[in-house]
Amino acid sequence: DIQLTQSPSFLSASVGDRVTITCRASQGISSYLAWYQQKPGRAPKLLIYAASTLQSGVPSRFSGSGSGTDFTLTISSLQPEDFATYYCQQLNSFPLTFGGGTEVEIK
Amino acid sequence: EVQLVESGGGLVQPGGSLRLSCAASGFTFSDHYIDWVRQAPGKGLEWVGRGRNRATGYTTEYAASVKGRFTISRDDSKNSLYLQMSSLKTEDTAVYFCVRSLPYRSFDIWGQGTMVTVSS
Numbered sequence: 001d002i003q004l005t006q007s008p009s010f011l012s013a014s015v016g017d018r019v020t021i022t023c024r025a026s027q028g029i030s031s032y033l034a035w036y037q038q039k040p041g042r043a044p045k046l047l048i049y050a051a052s053t054l055q056s057g058v059p060s061r062f063s064g065s066g067s068g069t070d071f072t073l074t075i076s077s078l079q080p081e082d083f084a085t086y087y088c089q090q091l092n093s094f095p096l097t098f099g100g101g102t103e104v105e106i107k
Numbered sequence: 108e109v110q111l112v113e114s115g116g117g118l119v120q121p122g123g124s125l126r127l128s129c130a131a132s133g134f135t136f137s138d139h140y141i142d143w144v145r146q147a148p149g150k151g152l153e154w155v156g157r158g159r160n161r162a163t164g165y166t167t168e169y170a171a172s173v174k175g176r177f178t179i180s181r182d183d184s185k186n187s188l189y190l191q192m193s194s195l196k197t198e199d200t201a202v203y204f205c206v207r208s209l210p211y212r213s214f215d216i217w218g219q220g221t222m223v224t225v226s227s
Contacts, residue, residue: 034213036152043204043220044152049213087152091211095170096142096154 002026002090006099012107019075021102023088028068032092035064035073038101039084047086048073078104109133109216111141111205116221119195127190127221129205134216136186137161140208143179143190145201146220153201157208158188173199195225 003026013019023033031051036044046055048064051071061076075082083106088099115127129141140163143155156169158179167179178191188205203223207216 032211036214038152043217044214045217046213046215049209049215055213055215089152089214091213094168096157098152098154101151 001095002029002093002097004088004090004097004099006086006088006102008102009100010103010105012105013078014107015078015080017078017107019078019082019104021073021086021088021104023066023071023073023099025069025071025090029090029092031067032090033064033066033071034089034091035062036087036089037082037084038087044087080106109207111207111216111218113203113205113218113221116203116223118224118226120227121195121197121225123195123225124191124193125195125223127192127203127205127223129188129190129218131186131188131207134207137183140210141181141188142206142208142214144204144206144214144217145199145223146204147198147201150201155190155203192223195223197225199223200225 005024007022033051035048038044047058052064063074085101085103087101112130119125140159142157145153156179158181159166176194181188202220204220205218206214
């Protein structure tokens with residue numbers, strides 16, 4: 001199974017901050033990586049697919065990069081509505097797996 | 108509106124069975140793969156399984172943790188997918204989401220989830 005390690009697992013940031021979350025795969029997954037945002041009590045929402053393609057309707061302050069084993073999700077200027085938990089997911093091979101999540105809290 | 112709506116969750120005893128349903132609307136259900144993802148209380152996301160479409164023979168995939176106990180089926184005439192769960196364990200307690208799956212790309216549409224509690 002492909003393990004995805006997200007870091008940090010928790011971060012505290014202020015509105016306007018630039019935030020970067022990393023996701024490392026235990027083996028190469030090309031660009032078959034997606035990022036999701038989840039708010040408490042809600043279903044996850046797709047942000048990024050194919051490692052760097054922004055899903056329709058997602059603000060441009062979100063961006064993704066990477067390929068192979070190392071990936072990043074960047075929020076260029078954190079907004080109040082961005083405080084949530086973020087998950088990466090690999091779609092390269094079964095079983096499909098998710099990272100452990102990164103909770104972004106208001107400082 | 109494109110949406111998925113789960114139903115069928117509830118409280119069940121260990122060793123029991125439950126069937127979840129996922130009703131789709133707003134898109135051509137028969138063209139798409141639909142997956143199940145679960146989230147235990149306070150925990151992260153876990154992929155459960157996939158139901159492929161008619162074009163790929165309605166084949167399925169399962170996570171090791173549920174293989175042999177859970178079965179995915181679908182009824183394209185009803186725009187619905189099902190998750191039959193048997194031999195339930197306390198560790199199956201979770202919110203179960205059905206998702207529209209784009210292979211090698213993403214889960215782009217999520218249902219609101221249905222809670223399954225396995226407890227005596």
